[in-house]
Amino acid sequence: MARDASAYQLIDAREEAVDPIYRIGPFDVLTISVFNEPSLSFQSIPVDAAGQFDYPLIGTIVAEGMTVAQLTQEIKTRLDSQYYRDSRVTVFVTSSASQFVVVEGQVEEPGRYELPQGRASLLEVIALAKSPTNTAKLDQIMVFREIEGERHGAVFNLADIRRGAVDDPLLRGGDVVVVGYSSLKGAFRDFLTTAPFFNVFTRF
Template sequence: MHRVVIAILTATLLGACVHREVLVPSDRLSVVETNGVMPAPSREDLTAGDRPALIGPLDTIVVDVFNVPDLSRELQVDASGRIAMPLVGTLDARGKTASELGEAVEAALRGRYVRNPEVTVNIKSSVSQVVTVDGQVVEPGLYPVTNQMTLMRAIASAKGLSEFARQEDVVILRTVSGRKMAGLYNIAAIRRGAYDDPPIYANDMIVVGDSPERRLFRDVVSLAPLLAAPLIAVLQ
């Protein structure tokens, strides 16, 4: 009986072991030998593609009106996405880039109050440009989205995958033109360079799946000493 239990335990443990796949060169991936030196990235490689940061409700912005310090100030966008400034009135800031909002402030000031106004707007902090990371990560939660945010970076922001994460079952949920969309990704394949690390955008939701096999592996390992102890005693 005990031999049968040991055989089952062994088969389960072997089946649950993670096999590290060898990196294979392809048209998308160049593999450098361990004694080789990887080339340095070019300037273009270090620059993120154009992904405009949009202003949203409760974001904090800084408005600077050149040569008019009384109008320059730090503002918080209200819950409806609007800001209010002296001489300008109320403007809708939601969904605008910093430069677009600056142009709107200039248009409100031009002619009536300030001759040839020059306005600069900067986003100081954003609570609207966030991604939700949920499921089997160490610290699920909301994380700010930057120009260079990708799936792997978002998971790293959540302190990485948890013990029971299923690497081949990672879903990105996104709304595109009012339509809900879902993409299934394999973290292990991304790590191997099989395909690019996908970009992440504001309001995306990342859900990392659960691995029953990993849970079984932990349970078997914790039970193994208890099951093996009577057998050892009998053999002695």
């Protein structure tokens, strides 16, 4: 597991290192409309697991990896080449299933969280999971990312990030965040909940 400077080299904290342009992926849901053509306008078209979908008149479109602008132009070009002179096509990503992170471990609400803009900082992702529990080990926040087909991991200190001592790294779709468990905090919590009386020593 990469730590300190090595962690930031792996999970680059610089905003410019993240592609700000959203690219369509498997299981995204699209809204596609063609002006004055209700038969070609749809509120909900799902992209399948292979990153493609079927569209009337022009058949299968491989959308994975395309930007909205590129997909719009692809549909327009294929329609205009056979059926229209100058079709007016509009495409929106209604639901982004491909851009999500998974948060596990010592947070109040572990789960899978969508990144509407395709990116979010580590603090923002932890906030989506309703913050760490009182038994979380804040200096052991692990981020796992697949890079060129291999899984890599980095460890960050959330307390240092919160006080501005280090950068808040940017995460991207597909990352997995695991918040570690502090056995000392857990034991102390158990002690407080089981101690019979205040001001009385008990075995700990």
